[in-house]
Amino acid sequence: MSTDSESERTAIEAGEASNENGIVKRWFRLVFRSIKAHPLPHIIGISAGNLFSLVVVGFTIVLGRVTDEVIIPGLDGGGVEGRTILGGFFAIVIVGFIRGFSVMLRRFFNFTAVEKTKRTWRLGIIDNLLDAPRAHYWSRSTGELLARVDTDVETATSVLMPLAFSISVISLILVSLISLLIIHPLFFVVALLLFPALAVLQRFFVRAVEDPARKAQALIGEVSEIAHESLDGIMVVKTIGRQNQELDRLIKSSERLREERLRIGWQRSVFSPLLYHLPNFGILVLLMVGALLVDNGSATVGETVQAMALFMILTLPVQILGFMFQEMPRSVVAMDRIDEIFSIDKVEYRKDGEVEKPVDVIFNKVGFSYPNENDQQVRQTVLEDFSEKINEGESVALVGATGSGKSTLVMLMSGLIEPTSGNITLGNANVGELGPDFVSDHIASVFQETFLFASSLRENLTLDADVSDSDIYSALQVASAQDFVSELPQGIETIIGERGVTLSGGQRQRIAIARALLRKPSVLVLDDATSAVDPKVEAEILQNMKKETNCSLLVIAHRLATIRLAERVIFIDNGRVFASGSHDELLKIDDYANLVSAYEDVTT
Amino acid sequence: MTFLDGHDAIGKDFEDERQDLDGIEEVGALNVLKRGLKASPELKAGISLTALMALAVAGGKLLVPLTIKEVLDRGITTSGVNVNTVLFFSLIAMFLSIAGMALGKATYYRLAKTAENVLMGLRIRTFEHLHKLSIADHVQARKGAYTARVTSDVETLTQFAQWGAIAWIINSIQIFAVLVIMIVYSWHLSIVTLLVHAPLFPVLRWMQRRQLRAHDRVRSRVSDTLSVVSESIQGVDVVRSYGYRQKTRSKLHHAISDQYKEQMVAQKYFSFVLPITDIIGVAAIAAVVGAGVYWGPDWGVTSGELIAFVFLSNLLVMPISELGEVLNQTQTALAGWWKVLEVLDKEIEVKEPHQGLALPDSPLDIKVEELDFSYRTGGIVLDDVNIYIPAGTSVAVVGETGSGKTTFAKLLTRLADPTNGRILVNGQDLREIDSDHRHRTIRMVPQDGFLFDTSVIENVRFGRNDAQISEAEEAIDDLGLWPWIEQLPEGLETRVGERGESLSVGERQLVALARAQVADPGLLILDEATSAIDPETEQMLEVTLERLAQGRTTVSVAHRISTAERADLILVFDKGKIVEKGKHSDLVNLEGIYSKLYESWIGNTREV
Ligand SMILES: Nc1ncnc2c1ncn2[C@@H]1O[C@H](COP(=O)(O)OP(=O)(O)OP(=O)(O)O)[C@@H](O)[C@H]1O
Ligand SMILES: Nc1ncnc2c1ncn2[C@@H]1O[C@H](COP(=O)(O)OP(=O)(O)OP(=O)(O)O)[C@@H](O)[C@H]1O
Ligand SMILES: [Mg+2]
Ligand SMILES: [Mg+2]
Secondary structure, eight states: OOOHHHHHHHHHHHHHHHTTSOHHHHHHHHHHHHHHHSHHHHHHHHHHHHHHHHHHHHHHHHHHHHIIIIIIIIIISSOOOHHHHHHHHHHHHHHHHHHHHHHHHHHHHHHHHHHHHHHHHHHHHHHHHHHSOGGGGGTSOHHHHHHIIIIIHHHHHGGGTTHHHHHHHHHHHHHHHHHHHHHOHHHHHHHHHHHHHHHHHHHHHHHHHHHHHHHHHHHHHHHHHHHHHHHHTHHHHHHTTOHHHHHHHHHHHHHHHHHHHHHHHHHHHHHHHHHHHHHHHHHHHHHHHHHHHHHTTSSOHHHHHHHHHHHHHHHHHHHHHHHHHHHHHHHHHHHHHHHHHHTSOOOOOOSOOOOOSSOOEEEEEEEEEEOOSSOSSOOEEEEEEEEEEEOTTOEEEEEEOTTSSHHHHHHHHTTSSOOSEEEEEETTEEHHHHHHHHHTTTEEEEOSSOOOOSSBHHHHHHTTOOOOHHHHHHHHHHTTOHHHHHHSTTGGGOBOOGGGTTSOHHHHHHHHHHHHHHTOOSEEEEESTTTTSOHHHHHHHHHHHHHHOOSEEEEEOSSHHHHHHSSEEEEEETTEEEEEEOHHHHTTSHHHHHHHTHHHHHHO | OGGGGSHHHHHHHHHHHTTTSOOHHHHOHHHHHHHHHHHOGGGTTTHHHHHHHHHHHHHHHHHHHHHHHHIIIIIEETTEEOHHHHHHHHHHHHHHHHHHHHHHHHHHHHHHHHHHHHHHHHHHHHHHHHHHSOHHHHHHSOHHHHHHHHTHHHHTHHHIIIIIHHHHHHHHHHHHHHHHHHHHHOHHHHHHHHHHHTTHHHHHHHHHHHHHHHHHHHHHHHHHHHHHHHHHHHTHHHHHHTTOHHHHHHHHHHHHHHHHHHHHHHHHIIIIITTHHHHHHHHHHHHHHHHHHHHHHHHTOOHHHHHHHHHHHHHHHHHHHHHHHHHHHHHHHHHHHHHHHHHHTSOOSSOOOTTOBOOOSSOOOEEEEEEEEEOSSSSEEEEEEEEEEOTTOEEEEEEOTTSSHHHHHHHHTTSSOOSEEEEEETTEEGGGBOHHHHHHHEEEEOSSOOOOSSBHHHHHHTTSTTOOHHHHHHHHHHTTOHHHHHTSTTGGGOBOOGGGTTSOHHHHHHHHHHHHHHHOOSEEEEESTTTTSOHHHHHHHHHHHHHHTTTOEEEEEOSOHHHHHHOSEEEEEETTEEEEEEOHHHHTTTTSHHHHHHHHHHHHHSOO
């Protein structure tokens, strides 16, 4: 949940990063990136736009000639031949078709270019997130990231829509400017003045809009964040009766979003009519200049009238350019937000994952602290100087109080995060260099929080690995899950809800255990993986596992039975190995005994 | 299984999601529009004035060029220049321009305001409704999709709300006005114009339906993309450490590419069909010229009239082709509206009573009568449950996984209503009780301690709506959590991260317990609320909770023996039925399910 000042802060930070370059420069870069990625549709679209501009001019010419050669002689003169009428008719129709055709081409290729760009950027965001360091996920909420994939991409590309048209009108500008220069240099100068005026307007507008645009974009992210979080925690929201507070949160953000957008709207409402009427002022100036020129005899009336007509042609380009300027700041700030994701460095891992036998896991003076969001200096040390060895085939229990760093150790072992000091080796290979993808060939971890995907149980179990049905069923058997799975309406093809919500807690955990077993790992890690399973079934699972598998086992558990199953117990305290040995040996240590046998005191 | 294609299964979900509603096509664009307008009253607020103003602005746009033409005609003639006239009319034109600008500004701002109000109103109402939907609805849907309803889908209305609605009015009026003038000039030529335009209607009708469907699909694909993204982010650990990354990547790429494809289909109509309005517009001019010159003498059309008519026909091209664009905007808006309406039209299953009954602040007694429950999918989960729990009792609920314990707890907190039978709290049907009272006095602590992404202290405070910081601190104190708080990097102000993931799982449960303690409920339901907490801490907590809850009714679902042994009443669930109930000492010798469970507990947890 972000407070007001916070989103302000992120908004400002984003701004600081980007202010070094002006909006127009950044806009150029944005456009250039899109054109570079998809040159063909852009070029065809722009060409078609030019064709359209020519047709607009051509149409006036054709109409003029038809008037002179068909209409006037046909109705005022002695009539014209049928062929001439047909000729005029077809001349117009052909122009019409070319016009329609050019619109089709421009729209289609323009859209193609824009949609392709959207796709490219979306894929880019996704790929960056997929390859981003795990730690990155702690710093941005899911809802916020959804906004980047969705609205930010839409907004960033909105400036590309009028692009083809805008570029095509440049030819119109050139044609009319050159003609004006030929008629009289002064007319040319007046017309030329239009552009600095436009530039000044644009500058004012862009300056005024950049700030609210950036805030608005950040607020859209915030709205998305609130919505996502609130729906994610709907169970809790309902049980603690927070609907109204959640609604208030959303209303507050929405209102601020509206205010920022209205600030943009206000600027637009000033800019838009100004832009529309700017050419009018130009024409009036031209008219007055023309009147003076005619008066002192340096221009003819005909030339003045012609200059006016040419100037009129400039109206359209000015408006189109103006329209693009309006989109510019919004798009550019949205692009900044996308670039934030693009700028995340990928984590590169070793390409080959040779792991020599025996597959021992060695923790060598491992230290770890979580990065602190607010202050890079304050880091919370979770593990310190943690050294241990899990031999191949050994079963080890990791015991420690709540928050002692057990799950952190599991994440380190899986290669998801890297130790801040020391290292972990698997066989002979450094886990940090192997990365999670390779480690997953050897270590299967059942995380403390079960995560299941909203798909079929089969997909959840195999996770795209190539396994046979009989393997699946025997894994389910070991995890004591076969009974309830077979009772499900569609067995392993049953589609479960997000996070597995349509299963009971214990059912979810057993699916997660079966999923890990299916990998036939060398090392199996169970992080409190049976906490929601009743003791009877838990005992069953543990016995099955002992019988069926011969991998090394690291169990994190609070129940004595589970702990006793292990050959050796590692007692972790304050991020260090406090003691290690068999359960009975460790019972001599008071801290350990107090921790694990707390229940006995009460009941006996 | 087609899920390997990712989107197939998602698509299927989607069909499920709206099985009770007709598709957008069956309902029809006009009906969607009608219902949409009803759902967005902000759009209609002041629309008449805005439309009038917009018309004036449109008129003003014509007025200025006309004045300029006047300057030309009167001030600059072949006989020379009349500088005074030029200046006079130029000044008028300038004045008109400035007036036009002012009016334009007022109008645009009004439009922007309307649009923002529409978006905000719809967003808020949708969000509110989403929260009223039952858990069953949420379980079936995907968070990413529901998030899209409040963000992306609502945003599709922007353009329409800003301009589209007004553009319909203005352009229609403009077309109508031009047509009237045309008829005045020459009804013969008017008929020619109309005849040429006639094919537009069937074509647009044909296109409109397909376009709407295409836009609807685009919206569905957007939801899909967001859902897959959301899932891939939240499941990052499994994705990475199960070698599922490439598959996830391809799922995401599929979703994004599908969205792109649908988008292109939807745009095709705009690109290829709508330019027909341009072609037909020009063809109409050609026809007018041809027919006018050929039959003109017979129809009494002069050259001046024909030229004027051509000019008028030209005026018709712009609004008609603009209407085409507006149509496209409208369709996009309708598709977004429709997605939102699907949510808004979803019936609220767990309806809150109008004038709910109150609950006292004292311990509550509970009577469960002939309670049956089944989820939307799957068989009976609770089967004829009858039980009376006197006020102040501490109850332990035990049973195998999947036997219905959590479901029972959910029904007690009214996260769902029973399929049959009823639950009486303090002698009153739970369904009749005021929701505020229910939230305050009946509190469940679910197994996964979901926390909000804010500080620890705020999370505790959320336990009761009006709780002060001091009360939250008190609750933390009551539970003896200070030593833990003190070693957090920023103490009470430590941010817990999304869902609380910056805390260990056990720590999250600690916060969730403190959150419940703040509420000081009359009925506390703990659904394996301490499952991840180490035994020493848990023991300490249980004893404290018990002491604090003097006289509070407590229902604990637990897999730990100590909880059951201490309870006043044990309920043993098996396949949705209560098969045994009583005290530990009674049940343990019964040779039933409980005694078996106890044996495995003993074998499990005690030194033999
Ligand atoms: N993402 C994070 N950012 C900051 N601190 C974190 C993060 N995750 C965990 N911590 C902190 O690190 C410490 C160790 O957490 P960890 O999850 O490893 O504990 P644990 O031993 O698994 O506890 P439990 O028994 O409750 O599961 C805790 O104090 C926790 O607050
Ligand atoms: N949303 C749902 N939709 C369909 N079926 C569900 C849903 N939630 C639970 N179930 C099913 O209902 C049954 C009872 O589930 P419940 O969560 O009540 O079990 P439980 O006794 O709490 O188990 P555990 O000890 O594992 O938490 C299970 O078979 C489960 O698969
Ligand atoms: Mg843990
Ligand atoms: Mg449960």
